[in-house]
Amino acid sequence: MKLRDIYKCNVCGNVVEVIYGNTESLVCCGEDMEKLEAKTEDYTVEKHVPMVEETDEGVEVIVGSTLHPMEEKHYITSIEVLTADKVLRAELKPGEEPKAEFAVDKEEIEDVREYCNVHGLWKA
Numbered sequence: 001m002k003l004r005d006i007y008k009c010n011v012c013g014n015v016v017e018v019i020y021g022n023t024e025s026l027v028c029c030g031e032d033m034e035k036l037e038a039k040t041e042d043y044t045v046e047k048h049v050p051m052v053e054e055t056d057e058g059v060e061v062i063v064g065s066t067l068h069p070m071e072e073k074h075y076i077t078s079i080e081v082l083t084a085d086k087v088l089r090a091e092l093k094p095g096e097e098p099k100a101e102f103a104v105d106k107e108e109i110e111d112v113r114e115y116c117n118v119h120g121l122w123k124a
């Protein structure tokens with residue numbers, strides 16, 4: 001387990017991100033949580049891979065090449081931009097657009113990822 005790793009409980013669906021600590025495993029609902037590996041290629045009809053576009057103030061991240069649904073039961077819950085020493089996270093809600101703006105230099109970005117409550121973790 002390392003900083004920024006994301007884990008999911010396959011019993012209750014809780015998803016957590018590591019911000020400190022170095023234990024061997026995380027337990028939820030009495031079971032080891034699963035470490036999520038971000039997917040990079042779409043296998044579903046909806047598109048999930050985040051796209052990064054430069055703006056005047058930084059970048060805009062859009063999910064995905066055709067906009068992902070933002071319905072009550074199926075939506076993008078958050079988008080994260082990771083630099084060497086920062087994790088910037090936008091929290092999204094159903095009904096909003098699956099996109100977010102970040103005041104960050106595109107060159108500083110090491111990773112961009114998003115979480116879909118149905119299809120899991122994805123990165124650019």
Ligand SMILES: [Fe+2]
Pocket residue numbers: 046048068074075116117118119
């Ligand atoms: Fe999805």
